[in-house]
Amino acid sequence: MGDLFARWRGMVARHSRRAVDAYVRELPDFHLMSTDARSRAELLDFAFFLRERTVALAAEDRPFGEDDLDVVVAVGRERGAAGVSPVAQRRVLALHTSLTLREVHEAATPVDVIEVMRALRWLPDQGAVAQAAYTRGYLRGQEALRPVVDRVRSLAQLLLAGDAFADDVAAGLAMPRHEHVVVAVARMPGPVPDPAGRADLLTDLLAHHWLPVCWEEPGEFVALVGADEPARAEERTREVVRDFVHRVGVPCAVGAARGAAAGPAAALEEARQVGLVAPPDHRADAVRYRADLFAELGAAAVPPVDRWLGETARRLADGPDLIATLDAFYRNDLHRARTAAALAVHPRTLDYRLHRVHRLTGLDPVSARGVLVLSTAVTRALAGAYT
Numbered sequence: 001m002g003d004l005f006a007r008w009r010g011m012v013a014r015h016s017r018r019a020v021d022a023y024v025r026e027l028p029d030f031h032l033m034s035t036d037a038r039s040r041a042e043l044l045d046f047a048f049f050l051r052e053r054t055v056a057l058a059a060e061d062r063p064f065g066e067d068d069l070d071v072v073v074a075v076g077r078e079r080g081a082a083g084v085s086p087v088a089q090r091r092v093l094a095l096h097t098s099l100t101l102r103e104v105h106e107a108a109t110p111v112d113v114i115e116v117m118r119a120l121r122w123l124p125d126q127g128a129v130a131q132a133a134y135t136r137g138y139l140r141g142q143e144a145l146r147p148v149v150d151r152v153r154s155l156a157q158l159l160l161a162g163d164a165f166a167d168d169v170a171a172g173l174a175m176p177r178h179e180h181v182v183v184a185v186a187r188m189p190g191p192v193p194d195p196a197g198r199a200d201l202l203t204d205l206l207a208h209h210w211l212p213v214c215w216e217e218p219g220e221f222v223a224l225v226g227a228d229e230p231a232r233a234e235e236r237t238r239e240v241v242r243d244f245v246h247r248v249g250v251p252c253a254v255g256a257a258r259g260a261a262a263g264p265a266a267a268l269e270e271a272r273q274v275g276l277v278a279p280p281d282h283r284a285d286a287v288r289y290r291a292d293l294f295a296e297l298g299a300a301a302v303p304p305v306d307r308w309l310g311e312t313a314r315r316l317a318d319g320p321d322l323i324a325t326l327d328a329f330y331r332n333d334l335h336r337a338r339t340a341a342a343l344a345v346h347p348r349t350l351d352y353r354l355h356r357v358h359r360l361t362g363l364d365p366v367s368a369r370g371v372l373v374l375s376t377a378v379t380r381a382l383a384g385a386y387t
Contacts, residue, residue, distance in 0.1 A: 080141020139172035178226025279382030
């Protein structure tokens with residue numbers, strides 16, 4: 001039988017130097033750290049410590065002890081407080097894993113089969129324990145360095161990317177994960193708050209709704225709203241959007257998508273597409289899903305159809321207030337009395353406007369074809385498609 005662990009132990013210093021070189025070469029955050037001689041020495045010391053303990057404990061099939069894990073937590077905390085990014089944090093763990101497996105392979109000979117199998121049984125469980133300790137320390141270090149808004153934004157972006165590290169960040173923020181999630185995207189027309197104003201808005205919003213939120217662009221707010229039931233997730237989405245629109249003080253175009261089935265990235269893209277054809281609104285029920293705007297989405301994707309609808313909308317612009325009238329009429333399910341009340345006009349005035357729509361477009365607003373064509377044209381017009 002060979003002596004895998006003795007050979008592996010003899011390679012620890014060389015493997016540690018190679019690991020640090022790889023971190024510095026592939027991770028900009030670690031490259032920056034290495035420019036300081038003391039920091040590079042600390043990188044090397046920790047790489048040596050971790051490999052030395054790994055070989056010793058794997059050889060005896062013993063787990064990491066509390067003292068070992070305290071060291072790992074402390075190093076993670078130092079790197080979190082030093083500003084190592086979440087991306088670099090994830091990549092250094094992945095690099096360490098791949099390098100460790102490579103080190104076992106380099107130390108092994110054809111007669112070390114039993115010892116290699118023992119090492120490979122030890123590494124997954126104890127490697128996960130050490131990585132969890134490092135991550136706990138890292139997140140504690142981040143708490144001291146980064147405002148909570150920044151950490152929540154990172155969580156939202158990790159969730160949207162489908163990154164497994166999101167679970168650790170969510171746990172560090174005491175932010176529960178839910179089975180059912182709605183991704184909502186609110187677009188602000190016109191001027192948007194400056195960076196400080198956007199951060200203040202998120203801080204205020206988080207005080208009332210503790211969930212992942214971020215600004216993907218200066219004028220694009222994204223929320224990932226979760227709940228244990230689909231209906232409750234949609235209800236919470238309306239609450240969050242209502243409070244957001246109230247705080248920004250301007251109507252917003254809001255698209256949403258259910259994120260459990262397709263995944264958060266696909267849900268974000270769908271919500272964005274819906275938001276692009278949604279008209280700006282300030283009401284609590286302004287959250288639109290694909291099923292609400294499927295005709296508008298289809299029209300936007302077929303330019304000849306959209307141009308034809310644009311001609312219809314331009315005829316309605318001759319007024320008076322025909323686009324707003326039809327919007328209210330269809331929002332109120334063709335109910336004359338409710339529509340007249342919403343518009344603050346007499347029912348006869350409403351009838352006159354509907355007759356004028358018929359004369360201008362040749363479409364009866366209460367016919368099946370009229371509802372389909374006119375409601376789509378009106379929504380596209382209100383979304384700014386024909387300006």
